[in-house]
Amino acid sequence: MRIPVALAAAALTLGLAGCAEDEPTADATGAPTTSASSEPAPTATEPSEPSEPAMPEGVVVDVTIAGGEVTPQGDRVEVEVGEPVTLRVTSDEADEIHVHSDPEHSLEVEAGTPGELTFTVDRPGQVAVESHHLDVTIVQLVAR
Template identity: 35%
Template sequence: MRRISGITVAVLLAVAGCSGSTGSEPAPDTGTRTVKFSITEGKRTTGPEEIAVRTGENIALEVTSDQADELHVHGYDKAAQLAPGVPGSVAFTANIDGIFEVELHKSGAAVTKLRVSG
């Protein structure tokens, strides 16, 4: 019995040690999915036009802008100040169903739409 337990533990440790993240999966320690965006001259240059998440999912939006601005997630009233070239982010649990605009307030740049549904 003791030998089987030791083998089981060794197999579990080996499997855990071999698992890796591809960057598109939630981080295993936080369960938060991070989506990254870049804004140049008031236009989104990288990142999806829309993000679909399930109600209750943890999401982080990371934005790098070439200008100082404020990132704002409508409906959730989440905001972050952005310095030029420095990533800023907002993280929250998407617990309100609907479609929400994410924008930069100063420039009015549309970052993405957040679609939350159960």
């Protein structure tokens, strides 16, 4: 016995209306289908390669604290007012780097873990950057 196509389509429509989302059903040919979901289907994407860290613009001062000594020590560094200044600090002991600007900035440095602080000097003048544990001036920023 053959079922008319219109009757099969009506039965399928009624069957789909009563189904919960994502439950398998059959189309008019009897092939399995899945009801549509209101949420978009996830798309496969190629994993992106890790990007290189962006190089900070402005002035970069690399600071090393090792064996109770800091490098650089007392250097004068010229900067422009509003120009980003980045301190990159590596240390073999915990320390606090303090920037005596307005507003002030500080960086807690953990032994063996590189730290980084980026800030701007907002007005002309000299700004001391110090190691508080060693009680020494690392650099003197001269903002113009």
